[in-house]
Amino acid sequence: MISENILEELRRKLGKEQVVSSPEDLLVLGYDSTPGLHATPEVVIYPTSSEQVQIAMQIARDNSLPITPRGSGTGLSGGSIPVNGGMVICLNKMNRILEIDEENLTATCEAGVITLDLFNAVAEKGLFYPPDPGSQKISTLAGNVMEDAGGLRGLKYGVTRDYVMALKCVLPDGSMLTTGGKSVKDVAGYAFKDLLIGSEGTLGIITEITVKLIPPPQDKRTFLAYFDDIRIAGQAVSKIIAAKIIPSTMEIMDKATINCVEDYVKIGLPRQMAALLLIEVDGHPAMVAEEAEGVERILKEVKAAEVHVAKDAEEAASLAAARRTALSALARVSPTTLLEDATVPRSMLAETFALIERLTEKYQLTVGTFGHAGDGNLHPTVLCDERNEDEMKRAHAFYDELYEQVLAWGGTVSGEHGIGIAKKEYLARQIGPGGVAVMKRIKQAFDPKGILNPGKIFADDQE
């Protein structure tokens, strides 16, 4: 247990309000959105500035307390869970948008700014911040950077990494590092910024972020296509890409997901269909017209059961919003939802759906699949009950076999959720012992004492 002396020092240097240590508060700051994972920190800090993060980090280092950074706790791989106790640094009170620079098309924010708040703030100035993870209305920007979050628009606009221009962070030795800037080009030395993005809070704690903004598309068209067979939906995706059309969004939901989402949103999704694709093309009106025609032609060719066009922006937005609820809505039907993040080259989509179907049968499970079909990024989700040991075993066997094939196809074990706690073993399989060893050396260089977010990405040497 943490000593009263350390608590006192923290309170004195950071202010009473910033230090939380009552058992009830600690109890609810040791989880994120990953099922089955929970740990209790010994103290939680709510810093209000980069300097306060620095002070907290120094005190933790002097007292050998493990440190785990946390935003809103919406992660899906356990990245913000304080597995070794110690100190949690909650960044959601650092939530100011510091600057929207209309000349350089950048925005600079504190770590805890909510993704959607940034989107709305820049939209008011006629600008566009594309990354839109499912949890955008509560996820924090620094959390997005640390996990390199994707979203519905990844296909055309890329993921968080593609928009980060500069980062300010506090390193485990207590020093402050700024990397990158507003310059469009920057090849000065190692790209620390790129190393920090997706580092899952293991190399440093981000306190400030500068992101790139772009002009918003002038026009868009949204389609909803229904399919009798999910494999046909997979073929449609591959064919659209092969026709050199890059929609901004190409999202898929299978029958189980459609039904759960419809239970919640009640907007008339087709409950009897095997799958649906939500497709959006955007850009210059002339291009949108041309691409929309192409999409429609391909959907007809592959024999989609029905194709609908959203009648206005409001309907399009409600469809995207419905899609964002997919994971949480799947949680309606069972106490536990085990979600995965397998990603394959897009040409293998139809095969992947077939594989998921076969494995579901083989392991006698209930699986709902949805995801960013256009990115080859699927979220097969096992609907189960953590109290049923046998079922949990079968679920793990299901993922084991799935990942084996995904890797054989040249895919990855995580498209956008990160490795965290849950997928350490799969990462080792994907990159091999040599890859893990290099990653460990990088970690060592940043954090020789191993105090920052221990137990994530790869097994500690002690484990």
Added chain:
Amino acid sequence: MADKEKLGNFTAKDAPEYEDVLQCMRCGFCLPTCPTFVLTGRERSSPRGRVALARAVAEGKLTFNQAMKEEAYFCLDCRACTTACPSGVKAGEVMEVCRSQVHQQLPLPKWQAGFRNFILQKMLPDPDMLETSMLPARLYQKLGIQWLVRNSRIMKLGPKWMDKAEGMMPEMHQPLRQQLPELTPAKGEKRGSVAFFLGCVMTLMYAEVSRQTVRVLSHQGFDVFTPKQQKCCGAPHLTEGDRETTRQLATHNLDLFLDLPVDAIVTDCAGCSAALKEYEEILAERQDHAKLDLFRSKIKDVSEFLIEQGLRTDNLQPINKSVTYHEPCHLCHAQGITRQPRELIKSIPGISYQEMKESSWCCGSAATFSLKFTEESQQILDRKLGNVKNTGAEILVTANPGCHLQLAWGLREAGMPQPVMHLMELLGQATPE
């Protein structure tokens, strides 16, 4: 319920169900919609945090302690989290049930418990006693004492909640229950019969509003039965953690109203309609399911009912004003009624409707929350008033007496000119004599 197995550190009686807390997958979608989380930034004061605490109690990892008590009552029970939750978790209801755990596990000092029990178990269930108790308040206003008190600002010397409670008091009339005939006949072409459920706060504090509700219903072609033997719906008891008295009141009202020859049971109090719709759950283990089903199918908030039946607009007189609408939590979040009140407002000729930002964000009234947490309630109210101001509307419409009291008080304190009107008051104004 009594023979149920005990769950962790909850007592067996009136405890949350384990499945209900397990259902939360911690996605956090509720966080930005929770007024107390947005206010404090504190996870334990969020729906996700509260459910996690309840789960810890259920799993024996936490005792039902002071923190549980605080969160059970700090929760506004506004149900915004229920609307926001794709997984179907009802954090507000879990906290409501936890309030009965508070009274079982952390009993109040004797004199306080005695007072609470007197109000909940003796006074509220007895309409005559309740009405008599309001006599001093009416005299207080009639004899000019209120004028004296308000002008002398003497209340500023006492605790904040007392000053606020005094300030919230609307102009009171004789309770409506005593005045309404058992049957108010339909006017024009008759379309059906309804029973009118007259809420306690409505009859005591907003008698003139409910008088308009009955008049509008009759004018719309409905016979309106108002049984004098009706009692409190039991909502105050639910929010104060006395579920047993709610069951007794519910049983009484259930039998009384099902005996009436009506197509629907209508109320103009969102808190009442929400509670009446919950009888099905509250009495699930005591009453015949078909009977509860029938009762549930008849309960309608008045706006829900009028839109279902179709509003007769041919005789409506124009009101040339701009109007905005604050959604009562117990209407929009507890019952999912959002479209109907707006449609009613828009169907009055002459009205220019201005949608406000965050219309479904709680006003901070939340039963006794506004008096227990005056500071926090004020901050939540200020957010609402800011949104009202931005619409520039001349009238603020709502549909629940709790919101009405809070908003009217808030607007007056802030020196804002808009009157607050109940939706049925507005519709009453447009309805010819």
